Amino acid sequence: MATLPLTAQDWQAIGLSLQLASLTTLVLLLLATPLAWWLAHTRSAWRAPVSALVTLPLVLPPTVLGFYLLLAMGPHGPLGRLTLALGWGTLSFSFAGLLLGSVLFSLPFAVQPLQHAFASMGTRPMEVAATLRARPLDAFFTVALPLARPGLVTAAVLSFAHTVGEFGVVLMIGGNLPGQTQVVSTQIYSHVEAMAYAPAHALAACMLVFSFAVLWALSALNRRHTRWLP
Amino acid sequence: MAAVSGEPDRIQLHWQRPGFALAVDFVPAPGAITVLFGPSGSGKTSVLRGVAGLERACKGRVCMAGECWQDDAQGLFKPTWQRPLGYVFQEPSLFAHLDVRGNLRYGLARNPAPQAAQALDAAIDLLGIGALLARRVDQLSGGERQRVAIARALATRPKLLLLDEPLAALDLRRRDDILPWLERLRDELRLTMIYVTHSPDEMARLAHTLVVLEQGRVQAVGPVAEVLASPASPVLLGEDVGALLQGHISQRDTQWHLACVAFEGGQLWLRDSGLAVGSPVRLRVLARDVSLALAQPQATSIQNHLRCVIESVHADTHPSQALLRLRCGSALLLARVTHKALAELKLQAGAVAWAQVKSVALVH
Numbered sequence: 001m002a003t004l005p006l007t008a009q010d011w012q013a014i015g016l017s018l019q020l021a022s023l024t025t026l027v028l029l030l031l032a033t034p035l036a037w038w039l040a041h042t043r044s045a046w047r048a049p050v051s052a053l054v055t056l057p058l059v060l061p062p063t064v065l066g067f068y069l070l071l072a073m074g075p076h077g078p079l080g081r082l083t084l085a086l087g088w089g090t091l092s093f094s095f096a097g098l099l100l101g102s103v104l105f106s107l108p109f110a111v112q113p114l115q116h117a118f119a120s121m122g123t124r125p126m127e128v129a130a131t132l133r134a135r136p137l138d139a140f141f142t143v144a145l146p147l148a149r150p151g152l153v154t155a156a157v158l159s160f161a162h163t164v165g166e167f168g169v170v171l172m173i174g175g176n177l178p179g180q181t182q183v184v185s186t187q188i189y190s191h192v193e194a195m196a197y198a199p200a201h202a203l204a205a206c207m208l209v210f211s212f213a214v215l216w217a218l219s220a221l222n223r224r225h226t227r228w229l230p
Numbered sequence: 231m232a233a234v235s236g237e238p239d240r241i242q243l244h245w246q247r248p249g250f251a252l253a254v255d256f257v258p259a260p261g262a263i264t265v266l267f268g269p270s271g272s273g274k275t276s277v278l279r280g281v282a283g284l285e286r287a288c289k290g291r292v293c294m295a296g297e298c299w300q301d302d303a304q305g306l307f308k309p310t311w312q313r314p315l316g317y318v319f320q321e322p323s324l325f326a327h328l329d330v331r332g333n334l335r336y337g338l339a340r341n342p343a344p345q346a347a348q349a350l351d352a353a354i355d356l357l358g359i360g361a362l363l364a365r366r367v368d369q370l371s372g373g374e375r376q377r378v379a380i381a382r383a384l385a386t387r388p389k390l391l392l393l394d395e396p397l398a399a400l401d402l403r404r405r406d407d408i409l410p411w412l413e414r415l416r417d418e419l420r421l422t423m424i425y426v427t428h429s430p431d432e433m434a435r436l437a438h439t440l441v442v443l444e445q446g447r448v449q450a451v452g453p454v455a456e457v458l459a460s461p462a463s464p465v466l467l468g469e470d471v472g473a474l475l476q477g478h479i480s481q482r483d484t485q486w487h488l489a490c491v492a493f494e495g496g497q498l499w500l501r502d503s504g505l506a507v508g509s510p511v512r513l514r515v516l517a518r519d520v521s522l523a524l525a526q527p528q529a530t531s532i533q534n535h536l537r538c539v540i541e542s543v544h545a546d547t548h549p550s551q552a553l554l555r556l557r558c559g560s561a562l563l564l565a566r567v568t569h570k571a572l573a574e575l576k577l578q579a580g581a582v583a584w585a586q587v588k589s590v591a592l593v594h
Contacts, residue, residue: 124323127284130310131317132337133386139311142336146327 013187021163024102028110036114058108066172093175101169109158117151161214236296243280243290252446261420262438273446274426283310295389316383316391322375324367331363337386353384373404391423430470435593459562461544472516495559496536500590519588520565534587
């Protein structure tokens with residue numbers, strides 16, 4: 001690592017990126033799993049609008065999402081007033097705000113693989129579990145989730161990687177505060193702005209290798225996934 | 231496993247869907263197999279799903295094993311997991327993330343009934359799957375998978391076993407592999423079972439009580455021999471209409487490799503399949519294999535002749551043909567003959583005739 005021209009601030013950014021991505025992935029799996037289950041099985045009229053809303057971050061420019069989040073989290077926004085009233089201060093330019101933004105921004109990357117996994121297994125495994133005396137929640141954890149494992153892995157990997165790679169939302173709502181909201185992608189931007197190409201090169205190369213490794217691992221994992229046998 | 235107390239067994243279900251209406255009311259035979267028989271789309275699977283509580287839109291009243299599982303008039307609906315039943319789906323539907331043992335233990339772990347572990351051991355033994363326990367489910371053949379699925383359902387010690395065309399996904403040879411296991415199940419466990427099929431062979435072989443469904447309605451219900459010999463059966467069964475006889479092997483002729491089956495009303499010779507004298511058997515005699523003569527036939531290659539009384543004459547599926555109900559002792563036979571022959575022989579209800587039986591199928 002000695003050959004890499006990385007400053008302490010660079011390492012800090014890498015650490016923060018990993019921390020943010022890990023937390024985002026954790027929150028997303030908890031949030032996206034029930035949401036994906038509902039989307040895969042509901043016949044409610046709300047399915048279509050909710051599905052569109054969840055997919056929105058996929059097509060929306062990150063700056064747009066970041067802009068609205070900035071407004072909402074500001075002292076006059078609905079979220080900002082709530083957090084102020086609770087005595088937490090405002091979320092903008094904080095790690096918590098960054099986490100919230102990342103969760104929203106990567107939501108489709110977690111929901112879609114899970115929704116696909118739940119939909120493709122159909123209702124039969126849950127029905128079989130019910131005829132074997134399993135309560136619905138029990139069946140969900142012992143049958144549906146294990147069978148959706150490839151979807152879970154894909155969702156986790158994509159959420160993590162997508163969060164590491166996000167830039168627009170971070171810049172809009174995080175500022176670029178070292179140690180708090182400065183992550184790898186924004187740090188590269190700072191280096192380039194300051195004409196410091198060597199550290200920018202090093203960080204960019206790290207990102208490139210990381211992204212390639214993630215996609216490779218994902219493809220390898222998906223090849224040997226277990227499927228529901230009819 | 232008959233009802234111990236409380237409500238008598240009865241299944242009344244109705245279900246309105248666009249383009250399909252289901253309305254059935256029948257009593258499954260306790261400790262025996264009730265076959266739901268009918269063409270595809272007749273609502274057989276819907277009935278099964280309704281009984282299991284898998285379709286909330288299927289309304290009515292389901293009382294089995296002395297307790298009511300569903301009575302929509304009283305606002306009672308037990309979800310599937312609270313109904314003490316086993317369900318074998320058309321596709322084996324094993325859990326791919328578990329091995330055979332894991333699949334079998336899934337129900338066991340959630341089963342409050344005592345001696346469930348012994349029930350599982352007995353099911354493993356009964357279905358001959360002891361050697362497969364450590365296998366992954368994708369390493370099993372279709373027949374093995376279905377046997378594991380049946381054992382998995384039995385391990386919960388169900389009071390009612392529902393089987394939805396368990397052999398339909400299998401090729402002919404695998405079917406013949408599994409049918410004997412199902413017969414063992416029927417004969418050894420005395421479990422109340424509802425068995426869905428559209429195969430006349432499976433129906434004739436397994437049914438105690440027959441429920442014939444068409445377009446969501448019960449067309450006929452009763453003991454299988456009675457329903458099969460009823461005048462309505464040609465409409466329901468078409469070319470395969472025939473009578474079912476219960477009897478036992480009374481003697482074996484080793485010189486000609488024949489076995490004699492005695493039933494209430496006579497005896498029939500058929501190929502010796504190796505069953506011991508005294509074995510109970512079920513014979514299927516198709517109406518098209520029975521012809522009539524006024525006197526006991528002489529000098530004919532047909533060996534089986536039964537003296538019988540023509541009970542009634544019915545219209546058949548084709549205007550040239552008639553379907554006759556023949557009574558031989560207490561047994562009923564069906565014969566398919568032309569109206570022309572009936573007129574020439576002056577045969578009508580009440581007449582005595584000799585039935586020549588060209589072939590007999592041993593179904594059990």
